[in-house]
Amino acid sequence: MDYIAALYRNRLPLLKSSGKTPRELNLTELKFILDQTKANEKLLLAKVNELTSEVKNLQEVFSEKETGWKNQLDDLTKKNTRFQREVRKQTSQRSNAVLRLTESTAKLEETEKCLESLKKEYKHVKQRLEKDLEKQTSIQKSIEEKLNNSVQTNTELKLQNEEFSKENEKLQALNESLSKENDTLKRSLDDERIRRTDLKKKFENLKAEHEEVETTIRTKVEVPLKNKIKDLMGHIDRLKADAKKKSTYVTRLEADKKTLLSIKTQLKKKNDEWPEKYFEITQEKQKLAKELENTHILLDKNAKDIQNLNFKLRNAVSKRCDVEREKKEQIELKDSKIKKWKTRAKLQLNETALSESLKTEYGNNLFKAQDQIHCLEQKISVLTDANALLSTEKESLVKATSSLSCQLKEVKMQLENTEQQLSSARNKDAQQSSILATKEMENEQITKELEITATELQNAKDEISDLTKKTQELESEIKLLPREKMEVQGKLDQLAEEFSKNGLKSVAMHVKTLLNGMNEKGKNKYTVGRLNLELESKNFMKTITEQKTEIEELRGKLHKAMAAQSRNLLAKRRIIDVNRPSSSHELVIKLNNDKSFTGQRTNMVQLKKPCVFPSIGVEGRTVCGAN
Structure with a gap:
């Protein structure tokens, strides 16, 4: 207090020399602050x-990535349609083969029916021939009997025998032709049976191929597609939950923004009210x-009147007679004493009334000013503590963001290496297209996760920038508070000097005691302003604690995301078990031992300070050369 009062006492002659009133200086400062x-x-x-x-650029990049993903999805759908077309072609070929088999079986059945009908006809012809032979034998017997009986009919019988021999030759020729037809039919039956067996074998082979294709489709296409659909649905649910959390966080930030704006x-x-108050104080002054x-x-x-009366009385007393001098001297002494006592009493009453009125009027203002000074000092201390806390939190957040950016660079290097490996594998083996497609999907998922982490990092950076803005505002308020304090103390110094100049030394001493904080009687009088400022400081500390908790939650989320990404990458390479918690030291050792990991191994990790990821239970080490 003494130091500040001395500063303002040294400042008063400068103000007088400049020729400007403190109100004008305050207005210039306020104009300067408004310009700032x-x-x-x-x-x-x-x-x-x-x-x-930047947001527009990010949206453009995101739209480009979305178009790329849509193109990839279109390619996959085209591949799926091609595969389905091939499957349909195979099924149509199988159905055509089945129809051919049915037609061939129908033809075989028709040929068998024809053979059976031919066999029946052959039997009928045999029976007829046998009957004809029996008739011929009977006729020959009758003819022989007739030949024996008569020689005249021998010539006729010879002619008939020749005719019958001709008919027999014709019948034998018919029999030979029928036997040839039977042999051809048997051969055709054997050929049809062979064809039928071949068709049955082909049908069985086609059935086996169809079953194999169905099993391959189920194992290689349907199952991974179902798994991918499940993963995508889970990812969509996670994105919805993250969107809800982000919406709640945005509402919180909006509420904080509203409070800060209020x-x-x-x-x-208050800043606008200060010049009016100052003008009122100057007018009252x-x-x-x-x-x-x-x-x-x-x-x-x-x-002056009293002095004139005294001179007149002395002149009158000197002019009076010497005889009555003794009596008159006594009377005059008594009168002078009475007059002196009366004048002194009047002067004392006037001085006491004026001093008491001035004390009562100015004392309240001085006590209020002292209370305001104390409250401003408390506010300055609170704001300095808050600024220190915010600076420490800012440094910690900057360190966390730097470590996260290094981890992102490492993961990007890993992704580039994996993309190079994928390109070489594509050039080498065309048969491993399905495996490469799965790896590309995994890389896309990793890139999505990296984009999510990048968005989270950008959110953290935005929050850090908001915190820096808040700290700048608090620093500006802290810079303004000592000015207000010094102005109030300068006003008090001016009042004390004016009282001392005007002869009211008791009031000036009272003001000085107020400045020095020696007035013990009025310490606990005006505590309402102090209580209000204490409540404001408590509310401010509450907001700071809430911001701390939000920052810690963001840190925990970022650490969780990075730990989950590292563990997922290592789990995809089958280095660690996902269900077992492992330290980052072990992860680094396993990455260095992994031959598929093509990035930097030991130079980018220094295992010196332990760092614990909050609310995860994973003890690790500082990454990217953090000492």
């Missing part, structure tokens, strides 16, 4: 424009100064 605020607003608008441009408006109102001058003039007039 306008410049800061312009800078903030420029930053907002830059951020909007605080800003209150501070602006001028009025009091005029009243003091009038009282001093009256006192001077009374003193």
